[in-house]
Amino acid sequence: MSKIEQRLTDLGLTLPDPIQVPPGMVLPFSWVRVRGNRIYASGHIALNQDGSVAEPLGKVGAGITQEQGYEAARLTCLAMLGSLNRELGDLDRITSWLRVFGMVNTAPEFNLYPLVINGFSDLVVEVFGADIGDHARSAVGLAGLPFGTPVEIEAELEISD
Amino acid sequence: MSKIEQRLTDLGLTLPDPIQVPPGMVLPFSWVRVRGNRIYASGHIALNQDGSVAEPLGKVGAGITQEQGYEAARLTCLAMLGSLNRELGDLDRITSWLRVFGMVNTAPEFNLYPLVINGFSDLVVEVFGADIGDHARSAVGLAGLPFGTPVEIEAELEISD
Amino acid sequence: MSKIEQRLTDLGLTLPDPIQVPPGMVLPFSWVRVRGNRIYASGHIALNQDGSVAEPLGKVGAGITQEQGYEAARLTCLAMLGSLNRELGDLDRITSWLRVFGMVNTAPEFNLYPLVINGFSDLVVEVFGADIGDHARSAVGLAGLPFGTPVEIEAELEISD
Numbered sequence: 001m002s003k004i005e006q007r008l009t010d011l012g013l014t015l016p017d018p019i020q021v022p023p024g025m026v027l028p029f030s031w032v033r034v035r036g037n038r039i040y041a042s043g044h045i046a047l048n049q050d051g052s053v054a055e056p057l058g059k060v061g062a063g064i065t066q067e068q069g070y071e072a073a074r075l076t077c078l079a080m081l082g083s084l085n086r087e088l089g090d091l092d093r094i095t096s097w098l099r100v101f102g103m104v105n106t107a108p109e110f111n112l113y114p115l116v117i118n119g120f121s122d123l124v125v126e127v128f129g130a131d132i133g134d135h136a137r138s139a140v141g142l143a144g145l146p147f148g149t150p151v152e153i154e155a156e157l158e159i160s161d
Numbered sequence: 162m163s164k165i166e167q168r169l170t171d172l173g174l175t176l177p178d179p180i181q182v183p184p185g186m187v188l189p190f191s192w193v194r195v196r197g198n199r200i201y202a203s204g205h206i207a208l209n210q211d212g213s214v215a216e217p218l219g220k221v222g223a224g225i226t227q228e229q230g231y232e233a234a235r236l237t238c239l240a241m242l243g244s245l246n247r248e249l250g251d252l253d254r255i256t257s258w259l260r261v262f263g264m265v266n267t268a269p270e271f272n273l274y275p276l277v278i279n280g281f282s283d284l285v286v287e288v289f290g291a292d293i294g295d296h297a298r299s300a301v302g303l304a305g306l307p308f309g310t311p312v313e314i315e316a317e318l319e320i321s322d
Numbered sequence: 323m324s325k326i327e328q329r330l331t332d333l334g335l336t337l338p339d340p341i342q343v344p345p346g347m348v349l350p351f352s353w354v355r356v357r358g359n360r361i362y363a364s365g366h367i368a369l370n371q372d373g374s375v376a377e378p379l380g381k382v383g384a385g386i387t388q389e390q391g392y393e394a395a396r397l398t399c400l401a402m403l404g405s406l407n408r409e410l411g412d413l414d415r416i417t418s419w420l421r422v423f424g425m426v427n428t429a430p431e432f433n434l435y436p437l438v439i440n441g442f443s444d445l446v447v448e449v450f451g452a453d454i455g456d457h458a459r460s461a462v463g464l465a466g467l468p469f470g471t472p473v474e475i476e477a478e479l480e481i482s483d
Contacts, residue, residue, distance in 0.1 A: 027279075028279060028283055028286055029298040030296070030297060032297065033258075033295060035257050035319055038259070040297035040317070042297040042298050043300070097355075098362050099355070100351065101476075103299075103301055104466075106465050108465075110466065111466045111467065111468055113466070114347065114349055121350045122350055134355060135352070135355055135362075136351065136355040136363060136476070137351040137364050137365070138474065138476045140425055140466070140467055140468070140474060141465045141467060142301050142302055142464070143465040145272065145302060146273070146274050146301070147272060152299065152301060156362070188436055188440075189443045189444055190456065190459040191457070194420055194421070196418050196480055201420050202458060203458040204459070204460030204461070262460075303463055303464070303465075304430075304463045304464055305426075305428045305432065305462070305463025306463060307434070307435050307436055309433050315423075315458070317421075
């Protein structure tokens with residue numbers, strides 16, 4: 001068993017199935033694009049184990065609490081790890097996280113986006129450790145996200161060639 | 162004639178002139194920045210053939226329909242290809258699309274951003290094919306875009322050194 | 323004295339201290355992530371010399387003028403240069419700016435985001451010159467930014483290995 005896989009097991013975490021895209025929607029791109037030693041991860045959202053879009057949907061600060069936003073960001077990390085694992089075969093190939101762009105579906109008065117996106121960053125560091133898991137990050141408020149999901153996150157990573 | 166140029170001709174497509182920046186506005190950056198084997202494409206918008214900003218302007222879901230948003234995303238792709246062609250001299254030098262970040266100027270209730278940005282992705286894959294044209298992508302809702310344009314898209318690509 | 327340090331001194335500019343993160347907020351990421359010849363700079367905001375969050379806070383077009391937004395973008399550049407200097411030890415190691423993503427906390431009616439983010443781009447070109455300082459850029463309107471800051475900007479740069 002690979003090191004990261006073991007770590008996920010120790011933490012009691014399982015990665016969800018690929019996203020179930022709503023009927024009639026075609027998405028003509030890849031969830032993960034690998035080229036040389038760079039990985040570009042598409043904007044991911046929180047999923048249930050079966051790949052269906054996780055609830056609750058809505059805007060953080062109006063219907064969705066900050067804590068629910070944190071949990072959505074954590075589930076978003078698991079969904080991205082699922083995509084990465086399917087593409088790479090082995091998450092131990094990841095040598096460095098580089099950039100995390102965290103987007104929060106925001107109500108007008110809410111602005112503690114960093115505390116929401118911490119749900120993603122905390123899990124990355126917990127699973128990969130501080131050296132590999134460290135990253136540059138932005139955490140900002142969007143006017144809307146697909147399907148009304150509260151959080152969407154894209155990332156760039158490095159793998160061994 | 163280069164392969165991609167031929168493909169554009171076969172599809173009946175022509176690339177627009179460089180953007181006509183409104184009088185009094187200075188933009189102190191480049192539409193395309195090349196360094197080593199990486200290309201960074203600035204946020205592009207839909208243009209008419211003469212480089213003027215394409216209409217209609219406004220927010221998707223309020224005044225602009227999803228179909229008009231799709232068409233704006235398609236025109237945005239042509240504008241970016243125009244910038245890339247002027248910089249590279251030959252679009253055949255592009256060896257891989259990597260990352261597409263699609264931004265939709267959104268009305269409060271609209272959230273089908275992926276179906277709007279498909280106007281860009283569909284054309285990339287149509288022109289470059291699935292291998293070179295595949296990319297990671299996010300498609301999200303912005304509170305506003307320059308000049309009130311309905312769509313803005315930035316990208317990262319790879320070229321042969 | 324390094325060349326860029328000299329240039330900053332000639333312009334009468336000093337770089338602010340590291341951001342004073344509000345009490346109780348933990349930010350589990352780095353302001354600058356370096357890997358190989360790439361630098362990823364996290365989303366930075368305008369700071370006072372002591373690293374406290376600069377005022378005024380609010381939305382450009384409602385409470386914050388376009389000119390105040392420009393000044394915030396300029397201060398954001400100085401904050402990012404401070405982070406880069408602490409990480410690299412010497413800003414002369416920067417061989418190229420690549421990508422600048424400029425985010426404006428926007429009121430509903432405002433859309434001249436490029437003229438706000440010019441505060442950042444103008445200073446980059448002024449300090450680094452047109453060759454090193456040139457960059458690809460997007461300048462767009464966000465529904466909200468952390469702490470209600472009017473401007474946040476992230477970037478990617480190249481250094482000598």
